[in-house]
Amino acid sequence: MVNKFHHCSLKIPLNEVQISTISKFNSLVYEGKILIHERKECFCGGKEFETLSSFDRFCLPFGTQICKSCGLVSQKLSISENSLQLFYDQIYWPLIRGVEKKNIYKNLFKTSPKKEESQSFVLPYLLSQKKENIRIFEVGCGEGLRVKKLVKELNKFGINNQAYGCDYSTEAIKNFEKTNIKVVIGGIESLETFGKADILILSHVFEHMNDLKKALEQIKKIIKTDGLVYIEVPGLIDLKNKVEYGYSYQNYNVLAHVYNFSLVTLSNVMSFGGFKLIEGDEFIRSVFTLGTSQQTKSGYKQIKKALKDSRIKEKSYEKKNSFYRYIKRLLKVLLGKKGFL
Ligand SMILES: [Zn+2]
Structure with missing residues (x-):
């Protein structure tokens, strides 16, 4: 059976390290070194889900679903327990941070926690x-x-x-x-x-x-x-x-x-x-x-409402950002190519 094709657009720019890490991840999956399993039942035992997304931020097919009974959100596909060591050692940090494995912690030390x-x-x-x-x-x-x-x-x-x-x-x-x-x-x-x-x-x-x-x-x-x-x-x-x-x-x-x-x-x-x-x-x-x-x-209910609220905020944020990008481009043209923007 052919699944309905969903379009995914990347919202974040990927650098070379991230692109090559995605290739490496795909190879490990094809070679059977990283195993993927499908979730059919919620932690609560519920089997009725509603799809929230079909892709993750890298447009990889790790979509999520919300349990209609308890509201717990889980992935439809997940990386199997036995593959986690390999995944976290080789793939995760270079993919998330966009830096080579050997430089990960040099880079991380410069980042502070998100909540002060x-x-x-x-x-x-x-x-x-x-x-x-x-x-x-x-x-x-x-x-x-x-x-x-x-x-x-x-x-x-x-x-x-x-x-x-x-x-x-x-x-x-x-x-x-x-x-x-x-x-x-x-x-x-x-x-x-x-x-x-x-x-x-x-x-x-x-x-x-x-x-x-x-x-x-x-x-x-x-x-x-x-x-x-x-x-x-x-x-x-x-x-x-x-x-x-x-x-x-x-x-x-x-x-x-x-x-x-x-x-x-x-x-x-x-x-x-x-x-x-x-x-x-x-x-x-x-x-x-x-x-x-x-x-x-x-x-x-609380989660569905929160997702709706953040979707509204996301739209106005995108609009504002594209407006600023437009103004920046406009000023660049007006001030000449050597502008300081
Ligand atoms: Zn549940």
Whole structure:
């Protein structure tokens, strides 16, 4: 059967590194080294979906769908669990940042977090527990902005701490060579050897996880009974405030994001795993702990409304940008070719 052909237009310019990385990714898929699987059932068990997009920001066929029952947004096609190590080590960062693998972290160190924070979101909750010693774990620690910041803050308060991290990228370890943070190559299960954490950081990681039920089991294995879980993901409801995506859902959507969360749909998933929300916003920054939470509710309507709002903002943003481009071109002509614009 031939599927209906959908047209995709790139909204972002790609550089040479990105174009060659897409070719490499395609080859790995054709060769069967990166496996792709189709999702037919939602995390909640629902089977009725509505398509939100057919492509990701690179026009690769990793479209998304929203579950009509719980509102959780997931990819129709995802990269299989067993292929993630290869994908994150070889493809992900050169594709996202447009720089060669060997230069990734040189480049990343110059970028600051998107949300300015005077202190870590989780710090007040951690301090309120009045622990004398705190064990920190970070999954997918990459450049380590979150874990390094928290270590610094705890040191300032004179609280003993030990920090451990894991990442699929072999380049990541290099970021921690001159620190006391011990980092290993691998996924969440690789942290088991370090005992149990008082605080587990999952910053821009949870939306990449393929099998959430398995991930929740693994999280439980590596945190203490009173441990905190900090989860940060690019919140879907907040898209209308995210200029970095041009407010565009297609730009926001990327092949590595298996799920797009709102605070409601994230809390539903966590609740299934036996975690309750302590505090969170739609950015999303959130703190969970073990415990039963209130009954789950559907995030469907809120998400549909938010996507509509951001679509309106995206259109006016595009219009404004094309107007500025027009004025710039016009001034260039008027001021001569050597204009300073
Ligand atoms: Zn669902």
